[in-house]
Amino acid sequence: MKRIACLALFLASACASPGAPAIPPPPEGNTPSIADVIAASKPEEWRRLDPENTLYMDFPQGRVIIEMAPEFTPNHVANVRALSREGHFVNGAVTRVQDNFVSQWAQAADPPRPPKIGKETLKAEFWIPRSTQVEFTTLPDPDTYAPEVGFSKGFPVASDGTRMWIAHCYGVVGVGRDVSVDSGGGTELYAVIGQSPRNLDRQLSVLGRVVQGMEILSALPRGTGDIGFYKTPEEYQRYADIKVAADVPEAERTNLEVMRTDSASFATMVNGRRWRRDDFYTDPIGRIGLCNVMVPSRPVSG
């Protein structure tokens, strides 16, 4: 009896994101593909990356592009910009790749050169008040870790009703720290490369997310030292620099636009994935997880 009552509750989604709308019904017939939704979207449903908030991390394998989230971690974003501008990230290295967890990078030099203009450490920015007037388009689907989840300008976000924070989904970039909560600053960063480690939520400052190039960070050889650190500097995976896009000559920029997560096309795409039904998917599940939503991006045309 309890099982049936709770199943009904689950299906009615009564406990999903509070205040969020109920889960929309499935579209008629087959669901649209992501390509279909993109093709039908309007130009105003896309947002061009701001070069001041965009980082390029250039590996021999290609470019990793990170969008920073100044609404969530303003001081860390400003500090990483300052660190980049003083050349702190030149000739850096991925020093740790722990399978199903994170790739982490820092200066290759040991000890690292201390920053001159940027700061080594900052006060933690783990969350912002829920009342903050930032975009927050909630998902009605239930989440294991938080009563309210959704998107804010492309970032996956969770809230407990009082606070809100960027959730540790695949591709999210955070600020490494030591034991003290105020010991990070941006000289060491990491990207999530496996199952979303949501227990990191609210324990670390989140700088942004990788918009392009995750396949570079996720396919690096796993470190064989403790918690995935490479045992020797010879194993380090080098990158040339981390540059603010605004500081790169226009001809060398990668201009991307991201589908607005408060747009009708994004909602259509999410609902199509939630109820995915096509020649292959025959038993739609009617739910989608926060970290299972991929936010479309593409080169700016023209």
Add this chain to the structure above:
Amino acid sequence: MKRIACLALFLASACASPGAPAIPPPPEGNTPSIADVIAASKPEEWRRLDPENTLYMDFPQGRVIIEMAPEFTPNHVANVRALSREGHFVNGAVTRVQDNFVSQWAQAADPPRPPKIGKETLKAEFWIPRSTQVEFTTLPDPDTYAPEVGFSKGFPVASDGTRMWIAHCYGVVGVGRDVSVDSGGGTELYAVIGQSPRNLDRQLSVLGRVVQGMEILSALPRGTGDIGFYKTPEEYQRYADIKVAADVPEAERTNLEVMRTDSASFATMVNGRRWRRDDFYTDPIGRIGLCNVMVPSRPVSG
């Protein structure tokens, strides 16, 4: 008001796995590490892998060890055993690596040699009845995709109250198929290498899970063709064979034991991860996702 009521409901976990116990309270003080829990566990809380249900996939980089799940997909497990024994998997290749999704393997030959004793295709085994008398240790934590989740002999499992199936968590191994639901058989297999693609649940037959060697499958170069297929056979990532452990001379076996997911130590470990608190984790979240639980394994001693 609605937000507060639902938040209370969320915290009380009223809608978590039906029939499951409430979320246990946090342990006093710091939570034990996984190493602590393993050190304190009893020998009878471990289960040795059955060589008849264990596959070795030997890459130049090392051995991938897969435990098969005959209680969920008996015909596919028997067929993969038969295919292995007739040499169908000799000189195979990973032919597809799609970032944040799957690594998939098959014969390197195109067209593949048809099986002689094993079958090319079988009737789908996407789920089993919930009433089946298999072990099912439920988690009280809410899940996005199913009203009931937990573990069955180390496999992550979900249920809708009527059916149960292995959930597509990191490391789960499934049976590739074409559009027809009955077009798979085991000649092509895949492993999940990113965020759990739970919308695959109940759409594919799940053969088992990787117990050791995921870092080999997850760090392979991503394919640049459509949906991650390698564009040329030169890019294929080769393995020597897939062998049933029982067919390998004892001296060449990797004998592993897995912590029993119905044991007290496993419950202690899960609750420690759920409420993780130590020098670094200062703001325990009190929840854990099905696919965030790692089932400990270790070499058989003596």
